[in-house]
Amino acid sequence: MHRVLGDRRAVVLLLGPALLVYSLIMLVPMVWSLGYSFTKGNTIDGFTGNGVANFSRLLHDPAVHHALWFTLKYAVVVTAGQVVAGYLLALLYVFFLKRASALIRTLVFFPVVLPTVAVGLLFQKFFQVAPQTGPVNSLLNAVGLDSIDFFGSAGSAFWVLVVMDIWRSMGFYAVLLFAGLIDIPDEVLESARLDGATGLRVVRHIVLPLSLPVLMSSLIFSINGTLKVFDSIVALTNGGPGNGTTPLTLYMFQTSFTYSDYGYGSTIALLLTVVCLLVSLVVYRVSRRDLTEG
Amino acid sequence: MSPRMSRPRRARLSLLTAGTASLALLATACGGSGGASAAPKEFSYLSVTENTTVRTALTTLSTGACKSANDALPLKVETVPQASLDQKLQLLGGQNALPVQFAAGNAPALTQQLAKSGKVADLEAKLKELGVYDQLEPAAVSTIKALYGGKLEVLPYEYNIEGIFYNKKLFQENGLKVPGTWDELVSAAAKLQAKGVQPFSASGQQGWPLTRLISGYIYRSLGPDALQKVADGKAKLTDPQYVKAAEEVAALGKKGYFGKGVGSIDYDTAMNQFLTGKAAMFYMGSWALANIADAKQNKVGAENVGFMSFPAVAGGKGSIDQYPSNVGLGITLGAKSFDQKTGDWVTCIAKNYGSTALKDHGSISGFKVNTEVKDANAVTTQVRDTISTSKQNVLWFEALFSTKATTVSQTNAASLVNGSMSPEQFMRTVQDALAAQ
Numbered sequence: 001m002h003r004v005l006g007d008r009r010a011v012v013l014l015l016g017p018a019l020l021v022y023s024l025i026m027l028v029p030m031v032w033s034l035g036y037s038f039t040k041g042n043t044i045d046g047f048t049g050n051g052v053a054n055f056s057r058l059l060h061d062p063a064v065h066h067a068l069w070f071t072l073k074y075a076v077v078v079t080a081g082q083v084v085a086g087y088l089l090a091l092l093y094v095f096f097l098k099r100a101s102a103l104i105r106t107l108v109f110f111p112v113v114l115p116t117v118a119v120g121l122l123f124q125k126f127f128q129v130a131p132q133t134g135p136v137n138s139l140l141n142a143v144g145l146d147s148i149d150f151f152g153s154a155g156s157a158f159w160v161l162v163v164m165d166i167w168r169s170m171g172f173y174a175v176l177l178f179a180g181l182i183d184i185p186d187e188v189l190e191s192a193r194l195d196g197a198t199g200l201r202v203v204r205h206i207v208l209p210l211s212l213p214v215l216m217s218s219l220i221f222s223i224n225g226t227l228k229v230f231d232s233i234v235a236l237t238n239g240g241p242g243n244g245t246t247p248l249t250l251y252m253f254q255t256s257f258t259y260s261d262y263g264y265g266s267t268i269a270l271l272l273t274v275v276c277l278l279v280s281l282v283v284y285r286v287s288r289r290d291l292t293e294g
Numbered sequence: 295m296s297p298r299m300s301r302p303r304r305a306r307l308s309l310l311t312a313g314t315a316s317l318a319l320l321a322t323a324c325g326g327s328g329g330a331s332a333a334p335k336e337f338s339y340l341s342v343t344e345n346t347t348v349r350t351a352l353t354t355l356s357t358g359a360c361k362s363a364n365d366a367l368p369l370k371v372e373t374v375p376q377a378s379l380d381q382k383l384q385l386l387g388g389q390n391a392l393p394v395q396f397a398a399g400n401a402p403a404l405t406q407q408l409a410k411s412g413k414v415a416d417l418e419a420k421l422k423e424l425g426v427y428d429q430l431e432p433a434a435v436s437t438i439k440a441l442y443g444g445k446l447e448v449l450p451y452e453y454n455i456e457g458i459f460y461n462k463k464l465f466q467e468n469g470l471k472v473p474g475t476w477d478e479l480v481s482a483a484a485k486l487q488a489k490g491v492q493p494f495s496a497s498g499q500q501g502w503p504l505t506r507l508i509s510g511y512i513y514r515s516l517g518p519d520a521l522q523k524v525a526d527g528k529a530k531l532t533d534p535q536y537v538k539a540a541e542e543v544a545a546l547g548k549k550g551y552f553g554k555g556v557g558s559i560d561y562d563t564a565m566n567q568f569l570t571g572k573a574a575m576f577y578m579g580s581w582a583l584a585n586i587a588d589a590k591q592n593k594v595g596a597e598n599v600g601f602m603s604f605p606a607v608a609g610g611k612g613s614i615d616q617y618p619s620n621v622g623l624g625i626t627l628g629a630k631s632f633d634q635k636t637g638d639w640v641t642c643i644a645k646n647y648g649s650t651a652l653k654d655h656g657s658i659s660g661f662k663v664n665t666e667v668k669d670a671n672a673v674t675t676q677v678r679d680t681i682s683t684s685k686q687n688v689l690w691f692e693a694l695f696s697t698k699a700t701t702v703s704q705t706n707a708a709s710l711v712n713g714s715m716s717p718e719q720f721m722r723t724v725q726d727a728l729a730a731q
Binding site for chain 2: 044130151154240244
């Protein structure tokens with residue numbers, strides 16, 4: 001194996017095609033898009049350079065500030081929710097349900113397979129107040145509370161989104177973390193128990209440190225996915241009411257393709273790229289430090 | 295040693311060649327569509343999926359009155375969801391690959407952009423050349439010109455006026471007269487609400503049925519040029535007399551006159567609420583006549599539906615015989631593909647579309663009706679009479695807005711009505727979006 005990888009010809013041959021395809025469909029458009037962010041215009045009018053005007057507009061655009069804040073808020077809350085719920089489920093599978101967990105695992109995993117649009121429609125009906133009162137509002141009415149128009153204000157729409165996305169993906173993280181948890185050797189757990197550790201203390205001092213690597217991967221996975229959220233928001237609220245639940249991705253899409261301002265759209269895309277890069281860097285830093293300590 | 299050295303170099307060379315070749319391929323693929331628009335082989339028509347009337351009527355014509363035009367240049371319909379239309383047009387426009395006839399974009403701004411870059415045919419000149427300019431209703435022509443900067447950039451496949459449809463039976467049962475002023479409208483709504491009848495049905499999800507009420511109020515209080523002034527920068531939506539209109543509409547929402555969760559009500563649901571008698575009034579365009587005439591949808595009976603003009607505002611500069619009008623989603627023809635065969639099609643459409651659309655679909659167009667068609671019901675007759683006698687028309691709230699301001703206005707309308715946005719805030723948000731482009 002070492003001989004093959006030591007040979008530069010082989011390296012070029014093996015790497016070349018993939019690198020070429022990657023460059024053509026990833027790197028070239030990225031650089032291209034960076035170029036667009038210094039222009040104004042669209043495919044009909046043509047493009048004209050306008051220097052750094054898009055960047056100064058980015059700094060002063062309240063819609064961008066709102067979208068950036070929403071994106072971060074959403075990413076933090078949903079990531080925390082997904083990973084915590086997934087971890088609790090994984091603990092449930094391993095330590096409580098044990099070998100009987102297959103059925104529950106399948107059921108909890110099921111929403112992951114469902115198309116996002118279907119889940120979006122499901123939750124729309126679930127939380128709706130008109131034309132029919134949805135199940136959630138019926139429940140509220142049953143206990144004597146007034147109906148809430150969940151999609152009428154940005155605050156409540158945000159929480160419906162959070163609930164939906166956690167429900168939709170916790171099964172995935174549960175399976176991912178489950179794989180990490182069953183790797184913990186039984187002997188370690190047993191000796192801890194013999195030493196008198198029970199319940200939460202086993203989790204806190206044995207299970208958590210030993211499953212930290214997979215927990216960190218889940219975290220990176222989740223934060224990268226939630227920063228780039230698009231489909232579930234389009235399906236559930238389409239960014240509304242107003243721009244109340246519009247993340248950067250959706251604002252970028254609208255700016256480029258609905259308002260046909262490709263230049264400014266590219267600038268927003270650049271901001272999103274920078275945010276993703278920064279967050280990834282921070283997460284990698286933190287995870288590496290923790291691993292060496294552990 | 296030397297063959298070993300040269301092999302990587304050769305590999306690098308071949309890699310480079312392959313890379314250059316694929317780049318060249320990419321470049322030719324991008325630039326290769328320039329000549330696509332010469333002499334069309336089909337009467338291609340890009341329609342929005344949501345509109346079935348125009349394409350069905352054209353298909354009917356292609357086997358009937360326009361058979362000879364169709365034999366020379368067969369009709370081919372392609373559809374795209376309305377939400378993706380603008381995007382598709384931009385791509386096709388950028389590649390010079392626009393179809394012969396196409397839905398011209400969700401806002402007149404895009405059509406004007408296409409026209410400025412020479413991609414849209416000069417329809418007035420073409421129709422005059424073909425001798426069928428007189429087949430267009432003058433009212434429709436003036437509406438198009440008001441919308442498209444004084445030019446005839448689209449064909450009037452639809453011609454609509456807007457107003458308030460009301461349930462005659464519910465009005466009678468509650469002892470109400472047709473309101474002539476805004477104050478009467480508000481007090482009628484209050485009476486209905488007190489009796490447990492929802493006064494208005496409106497789609498907050500679409501947004502525009504709500505912003506139409508704002509523009510209605512603005513036109514009645516400030517006169518027919520009020521929104522042109524905003525477009526010209528002579529007035530701002532944040533001026534108090536404009537904000538007043540938003541306040542009035544927000545007040546209707548605050549009193550619950552639109553029912554629960556107006557933001558979640560989609561177009562079909564709003565229509566359904568009115569046609570099943572759950573709501574007494576429904577602001578809508580005359581295209582709703584097709585639904586009203588359909589006994590399957592209309593459970594209250596066409597004879598129980600009346601049509602009234604948007605009421606007057608006391609002391610206002612506008613009058614109630616100025617109807618908001620539009621030509622639906624504009625449909626236009628490409629400049630480069632407009633040849634003689636296309637001209638034959640357009641001539642045939644101009645002469646026959648009006649009666650076919652009215653007869654088969656109950657849809658009123660801006661083409662003359664050359665074969666007499668009997669109206670389906672009284673309210674259709676009322677609307678057609680109104681159209682033929684109306685002297686001055688007005689536009690709608692977003693008619694002169696950019697695409698962005700249009701979206702901002704329509705997506706925030708529900709928030710205005712449910713109170714999560716104040717009237718000043720709403721008007722400021724829309725004004726900011728207007729100023730941004």
